[in-house]
Amino acid sequence: MKLEWSVVWQYRWLLAEGVLVTIGLTIVTMAIAVPGGIILALMRLSKNRFLSGFSLCFVELFRNIPLILVVYWAFYVMPIFVGIELSAFATGITALALNVSAYNAETFRAGINSIRQGQVQAGLALGMSRFQVLREIVLPQAFRRIMPILASTWVSLFKDTSLVSVIAVGDLAHNALMVRSQTFRVLEMLTAMALIYWALGYPQAKLADWIRKKFEVKE
Amino acid sequence: MSSQVGQQIRGAGKKPILSYHNVMKRFGNFTALNGVSLDIYSGEVVCFIGPSGSGKSTMLRGTNALDPFDEGQVFLDGSPLPTSENEARHLRRRMGMVFQNFELFPHRTALENVMIGPVTVLGTSKDQAAKAALKLLDKVGLADKTQNYPANLSGGQQQRVAIARALAMEPELLLFDEPTSALDPETIGEVLNVMKTLADEGRTMIVVTHEMNFAKRVADWVVVFERGQVVEQGPPEQIFDDPHTERTRNFLSHLGWHG
Amino acid sequence: MELDFSPIFESWRFLANGLLVTVQLAILCCIASLALGILGGIGRVYGGRVLKGTITFYVDTMRSIPVLVVIVWIYFALPLVSGYNLPPFWSAFLAITIHVAAYVIEITRAGIESIRPGQVRAAQALGMSHRQILREVVLPQALIRVLPSIGSIVSVTIKDTAIASVIAVPEYMKQSETLAAQSFHPIEVFTFAMFVYFCILFPTTRLIDRLYRRLAHLGQS
Numbered sequence: 175m176k177l178e179w180s181v182v183w184q185y186r187w188l189l190a191e192g193v194l195v196t197i198g199l200t201i202v203t204m205a206i207a208v209p210g211g212i213i214l215a216l217m218r219l220s221k222n223r224f225l226s227g228f229s230l231c232f233v234e235l236f237r238n239i240p241l242i243l244v245v246y247w248a249f250y251v252m253p254i255f256v257g258i259e260l261s262a263f264a265t266g267i268t269a270l271a272l273n274v275s276a277y278n279a280e281t282f283r284a285g286i287n288s289i290r291q292g293q294v295q296a297g298l299a300l301g302m303s304r305f306q307v308l309r310e311i312v313l314p315q316a317f318r319r320i321m322p323i324l325a326s327t328w329v330s331l332f333k334d335t336s337l338v339s340v341i342a343v344g345d346l347a348h349n350a351l352m353v354r355s356q357t358f359r360v361l362e363m364l365t366a367m368a369l370i371y372w373a374l375g376y377p378q379a380k381l382a383d384w385i386r387k388k389f390e391v392k393e
Numbered sequence: 394m395s396s397q398v399g400q401q402i403r404g405a406g407k408k409p410i411l412s413y414h415n416v417m418k419r420f421g422n423f424t425a426l427n428g429v430s431l432d433i434y435s436g437e438v439v440c441f442i443g444p445s446g447s448g449k450s451t452m453l454r455g456t457n458a459l460d461p462f463d464e465g466q467v468f469l470d471g472s473p474l475p476t477s478e479n480e481a482r483h484l485r486r487r488m489g490m491v492f493q494n495f496e497l498f499p500h501r502t503a504l505e506n507v508m509i510g511p512v513t514v515l516g517t518s519k520d521q522a523a524k525a526a527l528k529l530l531d532k533v534g535l536a537d538k539t540q541n542y543p544a545n546l547s548g549g550q551q552q553r554v555a556i557a558r559a560l561a562m563e564p565e566l567l568l569f570d571e572p573t574s575a576l577d578p579e580t581i582g583e584v585l586n587v588m589k590t591l592a593d594e595g596r597t598m599i600v601v602t603h604e605m606n607f608a609k610r611v612a613d614w615v616v617v618f619e620r621g622q623v624v625e626q627g628p629p630e631q632i633f634d635d636p637h638t639e640r641t642r643n644f645l646s647h648l649g650w651h652g
Numbered sequence: 653m654e655l656d657f658s659p660i661f662e663s664w665r666f667l668a669n670g671l672l673v674t675v676q677l678a679i680l681c682c683i684a685s686l687a688l689g690i691l692g693g694i695g696r697v698y699g700g701r702v703l704k705g706t707i708t709f710y711v712d713t714m715r716s717i718p719v720l721v722v723i724v725w726i727y728f729a730l731p732l733v734s735g736y737n738l739p740p741f742w743s744a745f746l747a748i749t750i751h752v753a754a755y756v757i758e759i760t761r762a763g764i765e766s767i768r769p770g771q772v773r774a775a776q777a778l779g780m781s782h783r784q785i786l787r788e789v790v791l792p793q794a795l796i797r798v799l800p801s802i803g804s805i806v807s808v809t810i811k812d813t814a815i816a817s818v819i820a821v822p823e824y825m826k827q828s829e830t831l832a833a834q835s836f837h838p839i840e841v842f843t844f845a846m847f848v849y850f851c852i853l854f855p856t857t858r859l860i861d862r863l864y865r866r867l868a869h870l871g872q873s
């Protein structure tokens with residue numbers, strides 16, 4: 175079998191563009207899913223039955239459905255339900271953000287709940303408002319537990335962006351698979367795709383490990 | 394009743410700073426406080442004693458509205474305790490609270506723990522708050538530990554920081570909930586000494602404690618709780634040397650107290 | 653908008669076959685990746701430097717490459733290297749297993765390392781061999797402690813099987829796609845698919861949570 179690695183070089187710009195889209199998908203999704211997760215967590219912790227019930231259903235639903243199905247659903251079903259046609263990129267972002275928001279909501283909720291009730295009482299006893307207690311006492315402490323999980327969610331998200339390739343968002347996986355089917359250089363293109371993901375993802379995974387070590391809670 | 398005799402002598406010519414009238418507190422079906430009436434005067438050290446689960450902590454948490462009473466009335470300086478959360482915050486500024494488990498904020502140094510109240514609640518400038526906090530830490534004997542995080546302090550040291558944190562709000566009243574129960578025997582003394590100093594300064598303090606020696610030595614007034622009720626109250630000489638009720642005697646002998 | 657779920661009922665056999673494939677694939681992947689992952693986890697903790705280094709590299713590699721990429725590579729590219737064609741089902745099985753096993757290795761390692769040294773010393777004091785200590789004391793506690801994480805691994809594995817649709821494994825996701833296209837009722841078909849996956853995943857994770865609550869005390873030393 176003759177390998178022609180030059181095909182990878184030949185399509186380098188298309189692959190680079192895919193890389194940019196992949197990174198863009200990750201960043202934009204997180205930028206939506208962090209506030210989304212906080213809002214869902216606060217809804218869940220609120221005393222209002224409706225708000226906490228809604229949040230619970232949302233979180234359990236999207237944590238228990240394969241992301242690839244959410245992507246298809248966002249592509250075929252959402253435009254009809256919501257009535258707006260989104261670009262493929264925006265559709266992909268929507269699906270990813272629904273999924274990651276649900277995970278982040280659990281992360282934030284667990285982080286907030288991990289703080290002992292006595293800490294809240296100590297803050298209240300000083301005369302702080304509930305909001306001040308959340309800002310000065312609960313969140314800073316919860317942060318150390320939340321950061322490592324957010325970091326590993328980030329690493330998973332970076333990989334999961336590849337799933338939006340099925341609706342032809344021009345990310346790395348989509349572009350590489352497209353070149354493969356046009357040039358028939360299957361082994362070269364697929365290996366290149368894997369290596370590029372590896373080169374980008376490996377440092378992120380290591381960074382996530384570092385964050386976990388740095389924030390490790392010692393009691 | 395003898396306690397009333399004591400109270401007449403005690404309260405002569407003064408108005409109580411805190412006055413509980415028939416206070417009740419329920420958790421579901423369980424009645425944690427069942428009609429408690431009690432006066433506390435300015436400058437007094439009042440110790441709450443009694444068996445576990447008798448409602449002592451519940452009294453304290455009700456007093457600063459962390460967990461408000463269900464029924465009855467409490468007057469602070471003659472005006473009833475507020476019910477809304479907003480007013481409750483004002484109330485809590487006037488009372489300092491010290492917890493059994495210290496509840497220092499682990500993400501802040503000792504100094505910052507003492508500063509956090511004045512800075513966030515009273516809007517004091519950081520410089521000013523830091524100056525005051527240094528003085529307070531000096532007062533509790535921790536001038537050399539200001540930059541330590543709670544994890545790097547012993548239990549006794551943590552509790553002294555917690556006392557300084559409460560003092561930083563310049564409260565009219567200090568509430569202690571078993572401040573030495575979580576401590577090693579050798580560090581209990583250092584915390585009790587700080588509390589004794591505060592008592593000698595004439596501060597008003599309510600102390601829930603199992604340290605009978607401290608109660609006997611420092612308290613002006615001792616209240617014995619059992620099953621959500623006050624069984625007996627009086628000066629320490631009465632409670633410890635000449636208890637008037639059988640239940641007080643039982644409780645004390647249970648602790649191995651023989652006068 | 654008129655919803656018409658009749659295509660789903662008319663093609664129920666087609667979908668049921670897909671569901672069966674999903675379940676088979678998920679169970680096989682779970683078993684294989686747990687076995688591989690636990691072995692790898694033991695190697696990661698107790699192995700020599702080379703073994704440790706190799707396993708760590710493998711784990712971090714799998715953490716950085718999307719499972720879609722692994723699936724596609726194994727199905728399309730591996731035969732060109734090995735000269736041997738794997739059918740889609742077994743390609744997906746292989747890809748998902750080696751991907752998920754990496755996570756099981758990490759979990760097993762964390763579980764083993766969370767056991768206090770005192771436990772090992774106590775077992776040594778009883779005269780147990782290394783192998784006995786691992787089998788009788790360390791592993792049982794470690795695996796109970798990580799049960800919640802194993803639960804999420806099972807959930808991830810089931811969800812990953814849906815990605816096998818990209819190499820046309822006739823599992824539930826693929827069958828739904830096909831039916832959605834043929835029946836022109838994507839809304840009903842995909843919404844129903846969500847329902848089906850939820851009905852598999854939600855009880856599974858709950859069941860493992862409950863199992864953990866039953867067993868948790870056995871892992872607390």
Ligand SMILES: Nc1ncnc2c1ncn2[C@@H]1O[C@H](COP(=O)(O)OP(=O)(O)OP(=O)(O)O)[C@@H](O)[C@H]1O
Pocket residue numbers: 420423425443444445446447448449450451452
């Ligand atoms: N939040 C709560 N929910 C339900 N029951 C409670 C709650 N807080 C207190 N109780 C109950 O109320 C009773 C009184 O509790 P409290 O904490 O006031 O007792 P205590 O006298 O402080 O005892 P200890 O010496 O053990 O601290 C106990 O039986 C306790 O179980």
Ligand SMILES: [Mg+2]
Pocket residue numbers: 449450451570571
């Ligand atoms: Mg108590």
